[in-house]
Amino acid sequence: MSQQLIQGNEACARGALAAGCTFFAGYPISPSSEIAELLARELPPRGSVFIQMEDEIASMGAVLGASLGGRRAMTATSGPGFTLMQEHLGYASLAEIPCVVVDVMRGGPSTGLPTSPAQGDVMQARWGSHGDRATIALAPGNVQEVYSLTIEAFRLAETLRTPVAVLYDEVIGHMREGVVLHEPTPEELGRRTAPRAAFSPTFLPYEPDENGVAMLPDFGRGYRFHVTGLMHDERGYPTSDHVKVAELLERLERKVEPAVAAVPPERYRLEDASVVLVAYGIVARTARAAVDLLRREGIRAGLLRTRLLWPLPAPALTEVSSSAELVVVAEMNRGQWALEVERLAGGKTVLAPYLKAGGSVITAEELAGHVRRLAREGVAVS
Amino acid sequence: MTLESLKKTPTKGPPPRGESPATAGGTTLPEPPPSAEKRLLRHGMMPHMLCPGCGHGIVFEAMLRALASRYEQLDDVAFVAGIGCSSRVVGYIDACTLHTTHGRPLTFATGLKLARPELKVVVVTGDGDGLSIGGNHLIHAARRNVDLTCVLFNNEIYGMTGGQLAPTTIPGAYTSTSPQGNAESPFDAARLVEAAGATYVARAQSYRTREFEDLFLRALDHKGFSFVEVMTDCTEYFGRTNRLGNGADLLFSQARVEPAIDADLAGRSTLKEVRSTPVRPVLEMGVLHESSRPTLEESMKLSGAGS
Numbered sequence: 175m176s177q178q179l180i181q182g183n184e185a186c187a188r189g190a191l192a193a194g195c196t197f198f199a200g201y202p203i204s205p206s207s208e209i210a211e212l213l214a215r216e217l218p219p220r221g222s223v224f225i226q227m228e229d230e231i232a233s234m235g236a237v238l239g240a241s242l243g244g245r246r247a248m249t250a251t252s253g254p255g256f257t258l259m260q261e262h263l264g265y266a267s268l269a270e271i272p273c274v275v276v277d278v279m280r281g282g283p284s285t286g287l288p289t290s291p292a293q294g295d296v297m298q299a300r301w302g303s304h305g306d307r308a309t310i311a312l313a314p315g316n317v318q319e320v321y322s323l324t325i326e327a328f329r330l331a332e333t334l335r336t337p338v339a340v341l342y343d344e345v346i347g348h349m350r351e352g353v354v355l356h357e358p359t360p361e362e363l364g365r366r367t368a369p370r371a372a373f374s375p376t377f378l379p380y381e382p383d384e385n386g387v388a389m390l391p392d393f394g395r396g397y398r399f400h401v402t403g404l405m406h407d408e409r410g411y412p413t414s415d416h417v418k419v420a421e422l423l424e425r426l427e428r429k430v431e432p433a434v435a436a437v438p439p440e441r442y443r444l445e446d447a448s449v450v451l452v453a454y455g456i457v458a459r460t461a462r463a464a465v466d467l468l469r470r471e472g473i474r475a476g477l478l479r480t481r482l483l484w485p486l487p488a489p490a491l492t493e494v495s496s497s498a499e500l501v502v503v504a505e506m507n508r509g510q511w512a513l514e515v516e517r518l519a520g521g522k523t524v525l526a527p528y529l530k531a532g533g534s535v536i537t538a539e540e541l542a543g544h545v546r547r548l549a550r551e552g553v554a555v556s
Numbered sequence: 557m558t559l560e561s562l563k564k565t566p567t568k569g570p571p572p573r574g575e576s577p578a579t580a581g582g583t584t585l586p587e588p589p590p591s592a593e594k595r596l597l598r599h600g601m602m603p604h605m606l607c608p609g610c611g612h613g614i615v616f617e618a619m620l621r622a623l624a625s626r627y628e629q630l631d632d633v634a635f636v637a638g639i640g641c642s643s644r645v646v647g648y649i650d651a652c653t654l655h656t657t658h659g660r661p662l663t664f665a666t667g668l669k670l671a672r673p674e675l676k677v678v679v680v681t682g683d684g685d686g687l688s689i690g691g692n693h694l695i696h697a698a699r700r701n702v703d704l705t706c707v708l709f710n711n712e713i714y715g716m717t718g719g720q721l722a723p724t725t726i727p728g729a730y731t732s733t734s735p736q737g738n739a740e741s742p743f744d745a746a747r748l749v750e751a752a753g754a755t756y757v758a759r760a761q762s763y764r765t766r767e768f769e770d771l772f773l774r775a776l777d778h779k780g781f782s783f784v785e786v787m788t789d790c791t792e793y794f795g796r797t798n799r800l801g802n803g804a805d806l807l808f809s810q811a812r813v814e815p816a817i818d819a820d821l822a823g824r825s826t827l828k829e830v831r832s833t834p835v836r837p838v839l840e841m842g843v844l845h846e847s848s849r850p851t852l853e854e855s856m857k858l859s860g861a862g863s
């Protein structure tokens with residue numbers, strides 16, 4: 175298949191189109207606007223919907239309304255907009271409405287650094303909305319992966335009936351690389367499970383299937399039912415029954431777990447590694463170069479590159495923290511995912527994260543220097 | 557229901573402060589007489605959570621009656637609401653019903669309508685929901701002329717959260733967050749929405765339900781953004797805090813333009829003198845604006861638009 179030289183944000187929009195997205199609602203914000211601009215050109219001629227809403231709260235509301243109408247729907251934004259979307263992300267999780275939200279990360283907090291890269295929204299993706307929200311967040315590390323993980327985001331959203339976030343930084347968003355725009359197979363597209371029985375007054379829209387996913391139909395297809403952001407029972411009716419509510423929250427957490435197997439990490443020179451770098455997104459590229467630098471110097475370094483931020487890819491993290499002498503989580507923030515790795519790996523190995531917030535990408539040399547320093551101090555020897 | 561029977565209904569008092577869960581503060585109503593509109597009720601959701609005497613119940617019943625005159629079953633009508641006592645009523649309709657977030661029902665409704673232009677979409681909102689937290693969405697939905705009907709239940713207060721100040725509360729009125737009397741001026745919802753570009757704007761009262769039914773049906777028939785503001789009463793908070801009498805007193809007070817009723821009410825000690833504050837002014841009712849321009853779905857050339 176031939177390659178095309180395209181930008182990360184374009185790859186995202188192309189991936190969405192390939193994934194069957196027929197509805198986009200959004201609000202302009204750097205560094206994500208190219209996604210909206212491309213879809214504004216591409217969707218209407220296909221009979222699909224593009225709408226620029228009055229803000230990100232409205233964008234997310236429109237996406238959810240469209241999704242309930244049966245559309246594969248998405249929005250794209252950056253940190254400040256992602257913040258405004260949080261209430262409706264919580265709504266989508268609880269009401270089990272599929273949708274894809276792309277967050278092209280820039281420096282924050284607040285208006286921050288509008289056109290500089292950052293990885294500061296990792297915890298926002300996890301805990302930005304109130305309550306215990308189970309969630310899925312993907313982290314592509316190159317332009318090709320922006321394309322394929324956008325398709326995967328739609329598959330996960332539709333099959334698990336949940337919002338899926340795709341997080342990448344400004345550099346990946348604006349970087350151009352050769353990309354193969356493959357057509358997804360039906361399996362790669364996935365689809366919502368439809369209710370098994372015809373409508374009757376005892377129909378249960380929130381009855382879970384064997385995977386713990388509610389089987390609600392689209393609006394206006396002969397099924398009459400209620401959707402609410404209140405805690406609800408299988409009828410979709412509000413309930414404050416403590417047992418039912420606890421079960422619902424537990425089921426929503428369990429149902430996103432298949433994402434761990436679906437989006438496995440990439441292992442680079444890990445076989446005999448005593449120093450394991452853990453990175454995602456743009457940092458994983460420089461971390462890979464750092465591994466090569468360190469190997470040349472005789473330090474047995476390796477890289478665990480995760481493409482899934484949430485739910486936490488626990489098996490892979492546990493594995494490397496059991497085998498390595500030193501684990502270095504490198505990320506462009508003041509320490510977010512590193513805290514999760516610490517929580518998982520705590521005690522099993524030495525952890526020395528390399529953190530950098532401020533608007534520039536962590537370089538391979540910086541990262542290698544960090545490991546060298548630790549090696550000199552005797553933290554990790556090989 | 558007569559005034560007497562209302563008094564005899566054992567009330568459980570106002571809903572607890574803070575948002576009432578599923579049925580908190582709810583009252584088991586006596587079995588209503590068989591009626592056409594009952595067919596459109598979602599009986600499994602009963603008992604409902606409205607307080608006895610609440611104007612929302614009166615408006616809701618009128619809405620159902622109007623719908624029953626038109627639809628045997630509500631398979632192709634979706635109801636979208638925000639958060640508030642008013643917004644809760646959609647859950648009691650046997651249709652596709654979407655109880656969204658506070659202030660945002662029009663955003664969900666816009667997405668749903670664009671996704672499925674062939675569906676009829678009705679939004680139910682409150683004065684807090686639609687004019688305060690959701691005010692921006694309201695004017696933008698009107699500007700876009702999305703083909704849907706929005707009914708705003710205006711009780712001039714935040715009922716659900718325990719009677720706080722709303723952007724519709726009249727000057728001088730007492731609420732739990734304006735204990736010295738409201739210092740602010742209210743929005744005129746109908747005029748606001750008209751200025752924003754709505755193509756059908758009407759105002760009704762819970763006192764005149766037949767007129768409301770008529771205005772609501774005309775709104776359903778209208779192509780484009782249709783808006784019906786309906787004045788209702790929160791008896792538990794607005795009525796009690798301002799010592800305006802019970803549900804029936806409040807209801808009749810809406811009819812003060814009728815001399816006989818005004819004279820009758822004048823003798824009641826519970827009711828405030830019409831010219832004193834805080835008593836809301838008598839507003840212009842009926843169709844306030846009607847015009848025609850392409851709907852958003854038509855302008856976007858979506859298939860199914862205008863059907």
Ligand SMILES: Cc1ncc(C[n+]2csc(CCOP(=O)(O)OP(=O)(O)O)c2C)c(N)n1
Binds near residue numbers: 575643683709711790
């Ligand atoms: C984001 C958010 N803020 C505040 C609330 C609390 N809240 C629930 S209903 C409501 C006011 C409802 O007032 P209105 O729309 O007038 O409805 P009413 O109860 O008077 O019919 C508020 C402030 C909420 N649910 N969500």
Ligand code: SF4
Binds near residue numbers: 610716
């Ligand atoms: S609006 Fe007032 S009277 Fe009506 S249900 Fe709510 S609190 Fe009760």
Ligand SMILES: [Mg+2]
Binds near residue numbers: 640682
């Ligand atoms: Mg109100």
